[in-house]
Structure formats: C-alpha cells, structure tokens
Amino acid sequence: MKIVVLDGYTLSPGDLSWEGLEKIGDLKVYDRTSYDLSGQDKIIERAKDAEVLFVNKTPITREALDQMPKLKFIGVLATGYNIVDVEAAKEKGIVVTNIPTYGTTAVAQMAFALLLEMCHHVWEHSEAVKKGDWTNNPDWCFWNYPLIELADKTMGIIGFGRIGQTVGKIAQAFGMKVLAFDSYQNKALESDTLKYVELDELLAESDVISLHCPLFESTKGIINKNTIAKMKKNAMLINTSRGPLVVEEDLAEALNSGRIAGAAVDVVSSEPIKGDNPLLKAKNIIITPHISWAPKESRKRLMDIAIDNLEKFLAGTPVNVVNP
Numbered sequence: 001m002k003i004v005v006l007d008g009y010t011l012s013p014g015d016l017s018w019e020g021l022e023k024i025g026d027l028k029v030y031d032r033t034s035y036d037l038s039g040q041d042k043i044i045e046r047a048k049d050a051e052v053l054f055v056n057k058t059p060i061t062r063e064a065l066d067q068m069p070k071l072k073f074i075g076v077l078a079t080g081y082n083i084v085d086v087e088a089a090k091e092k093g094i095v096v097t098n099i100p101t102y103g104t105t106a107v108a109q110m111a112f113a114l115l116l117e118m119c120h121h122v123w124e125h126s127e128a129v130k131k132g133d134w135t136n137n138p139d140w141c142f143w144n145y146p147l148i149e150l151a152d153k154t155m156g157i158i159g160f161g162r163i164g165q166t167v168g169k170i171a172q173a174f175g176m177k178v179l180a181f182d183s184y185q186n187k188a189l190e191s192d193t194l195k196y197v198e199l200d201e202l203l204a205e206s207d208v209i210s211l212h213c214p215l216f217e218s219t220k221g222i223i224n225k226n227t228i229a230k231m232k233k234n235a236m237l238i239n240t241s242r243g244p245l246v247v248e249e250d251l252a253e254a255l256n257s258g259r260i261a262g263a264a265v266d267v268v269s270s271e272p273i274k275g276d277n278p279l280l281k282a283k284n285i286i287i288t289p290h291i292s293w294a295p296k297e298s299r300k301r302l303m304d305i306a307i308d309n310l311e312k313f314l315a316g317t318p319v320n321v322v323n324p
C-alpha cells in the first residue's frame, strides 16, 4: 500500500519518527509540496499513485482527486480540514479524517504565555539587562513598561469549548474572573468566578479578551472596529485561534491610536504572514508564527492519532471521519 505525506515538515521537522506509518505501508514523506494551487501539478504528480494520503495544509481539490484513482483515505494532520474538498472525496468514496483534539493544553498554555509577556515584558527586560541598562541604573530595579497583575481582573473568553475552558481554569487559578461567550452554554460550568454573558457584556467588562471559537462565517471578523469600540481602554486581546476572526486593519488602528492597550496573536489572516500585514507595524503587539499547537508533546499526540485513524480505517472501523 502506497502512503504519501505531502507536507510532513511542520509535524516533524526531524524530532518525531514516521515509523508508525512505515510499518503500515510503503511510505514517502515530502517536507512540503505546495500550500496553494500554483503547485497543483506537483501535488498530483506526487500523489497520483497513492492509496493513502496525509496532508496538513496542502490543498486537495476535486480536480486533483480526479487524478488519484487509487486513493481510498486522506488523513488531515490537523483539526481544520477546509483544505480538502471533502464533498468531492465523499462522492469518490474516499474517507477523510482529521485530528479533533490534540493540542488543547498546548494552545491554552500559549494563550497565557502571550498574556504574561504582555503583563511583564520578560524578554524585553532581560534584553535590557544584558545590554547594560541595569548595570548603569541609578536604582536597584527598573521597569520599562507598566507591569500588570492579573488577580481580580476579568478574562473574557469568546468560544468556550475545550481550549476556552482550559484557558478559563488557568485564569481562575490566577485569581481572575471569567466571562464566557459561546453559542452553546453549559450552565453547569458556572460558578462564583465564571459566568456566561452576551458578547457585548464580555467586550465591555473584560480586561483580557481571548479568542477560542472556530473560524465560521458567523465568527469571521468578530473582532472589528465596532466590537473594539465596546472594549475597555486597558483591554488586551489574545488570538490563538484563527487569524480571520480579527479584522487586522481595525486592530492595527486601535493599537496605534491607543484605543486598546495591547494585543498578542499567534495566527494571522494569511500565513505565513504577508510583508504588508498592518499588524507588523502596529504598536503594542506581539506576533508569533502559529506555534500554539507545536510543542513536541502535542505534535506526538497528533502523530499517534493520525496513525490510529489509518489503522482503524484499515480495520473497517473508521474514526474521526469528517465526510461520513
């Protein structure tokens, strides 16, 4: 059985083994093939004889599937599977699976890494010390930014699912109050320090706003000039979910004008980030290159689930199928 991985590098840049898939079939792993349709011919060339295909962010279109007559299974190496034409796959009897959960704790931890960096500017203070600013300081300590304590502040979480709830637990451990906005409310989660609210109340009351809803038509651009106008002036925004949840021009404008205090984003509208993305030149923003999912522990979990998805499919008991 021929197994092809079209873009394996981000899952394993060399620190995870592909041996689990090697045991199942004749495996060929490409680091990357093409992240857009300009590479369609290369995608087809590499996958045309595959019976099993794994992709992370390589687009698999109906036209490409037409050229892959032996294909029976596509394993998406991520949660989001919008890169595969799942309807076309279904029509052709190709099972498509995803990895519904592998990085909950990693993404929640990253949201707090970003928040704590905004509160303490640890890296910038360390750099200042190394370049001599402490040595030459008249006092025994100094700080270059306002330092922020989180206890008693309010964290607004938009999208209170697996990751949102984990962020909520960490926030409560820091002594924060949590306001949750979700289209599905599990009232059993409410407590003295956690309640569900409507979006407007969350925007108006929160000192920190963290986005954890999926990217749907209904959530695209949920952070825009109108919703930003409802936020507190000291608000800090965190986005570890999906870039298009935020209208980046509006966020850049709000940061540059001091309308909100800061932002930290791990995801942007187009990745890798384009050179003219307005956030690159905005004030008071931290931008990281979509690393929330990527601790080794989290990627190992993803790899194990991907292998399990294929094994269960081959055993006739498929799981995590997104085009049933």
Ligand code: NAD
Residues within 6 Å of the ligand: 079, 100, 101, 103, 104, 107, 158, 159, 160, 161, 162, 163, 164, 181, 182, 183, 184, 212, 213, 214, 215, 216, 218, 219, 240, 241, 242, 266, 267, 290, 291, 292, 293, 294
């Ligand atoms: P989840 O499905 O457990 O939770 C999503 C929550 O959002 C659900 O409770 C759902 O009811 C809610 N929701 C849906 N539509 C909504 C709306 N219109 N308004 C408010 N809430 C809405 O998903 P999860 O595992 O917590 O993951 C959340 C998101 O995190 C994913 O969709 C993905 O975009 C992102 N993510 C990012 C990374 C990364 O590396 N940056 C990694 C994994 C996941």
